Amino acid sequence: MDLNTVLEVRDARRRDTWQDGDAWLGGGTYLFSEPQPHIRRLLDLSRMGWEPLRVTAAGDLEIAATCTIAQLSRLPTPAGWTATPLFEQCCRAFLASWKIWNMATVGGNLCNGLPAGPMISLTAALDGVCRLLSRTGAVREVPVAEFVVGAGVKVLRPGELLRSITLPARALAARTAFRQASLYGLGRSGALVIGTLDPVDHSLTVTVTASTVRPIRFWFPPGPGARAVRQAIEEGVEPDEYYDDIHGLPAWRRHMTFRFAEEIRRELTEEAAQ
Structure with a gap:
């Protein structure tokens, strides 16, 4: 999509004063996907030379x-x-x-x-x-x-x-478990939950995303039970923090969050103990 309000594209290596209407330009896949009427100048990061x-x-x-x-x-x-x-x-x-x-x-x-x-x-x-x-x-x-x-x-x-x-x-040396749900094939994530088992102390971390408006992490000492995981999520996620849009109702997102968290707990803790 053309951004017809943009008046200038500048090299981000130049340390210009930040102005109202400025925006950083990286890949541009979001910026050029819909109207951005507030943007007047793009600061292009493509020549920064950062090692990926x-x-x-x-x-x-x-x-x-x-x-x-x-x-x-x-x-x-x-x-x-x-x-x-x-x-x-x-x-x-x-x-x-x-x-x-x-x-x-x-x-x-x-x-x-x-x-x-x-x-x-x-x-x-x-x-x-x-x-x-x-x-x-x-x-x-x-x-x-x-x-x-x-x-x-x-x-x-x-x-x-x-x-x-x-x-x-x-963290890169941790064992992991991944669960994702969408309302339809190849659709946007309605719930995405990741578990990691620490390689040193064997603690479990469950990170809840997509179903909630922000990433929320839960840490458990080695060998947590199903009740402990469920209680932590019940107390750690406020009802209004479950996201609500066309990709999933809050009640469904909440249900999938609990389901995935329990599956991950079993995969990373119970199977590891066998």
Whole structure:
């Protein structure tokens, strides 16, 4: 879609003063998908030269905000990264064609902040931390689970830029379980729940997304029972936090959340004990 209110496209490497009507341009799959009458200037990130995927000396994975879904999907899997099946599972959770995969970015998915954003699901479940840059050069770090605080609502300040998301080595070595539900085949996620079993202390974390307006994480000591998991979700998710749109009613999303959480608990804890 043409954005006929845009008057200028600028190289994001130039440190211009942030103005009302500015927007960062990454892959553009959302920006150009519907009218954006408030936008007057696009700051193009395509020439920033950020390495899409980088393994740090500590074994963490740094994902540049401009990394595309296709690049993430093709990530080689080092030995010991038992959590890497989640990358492909979450990439496949996109309601998108291969053409979108080659343009849409990980950072764009997070910055849209939509409940069904599978890159939010992936990075929140693996203890991801967002690195945010202000126009003055100041840096702050925010856990992905705290970066999105509502449907389309983020903690980004005016002019602030998501630079990267870092996934710690310990999370990448976790055992994982993935569950997703949609009202129809290849449809937008109505519930997406991910479980991780810590490789060190064997604690269980259940991350609820898509069914709720924000990612919500639950931590349990080793070997939690079904009652403990259900009670934690009942107390940790407010009734109005279950999302309501044409892709699923809140009651159905809630039901699927409990069902998936229990399936994940059994898969990661009971089977591991056998």
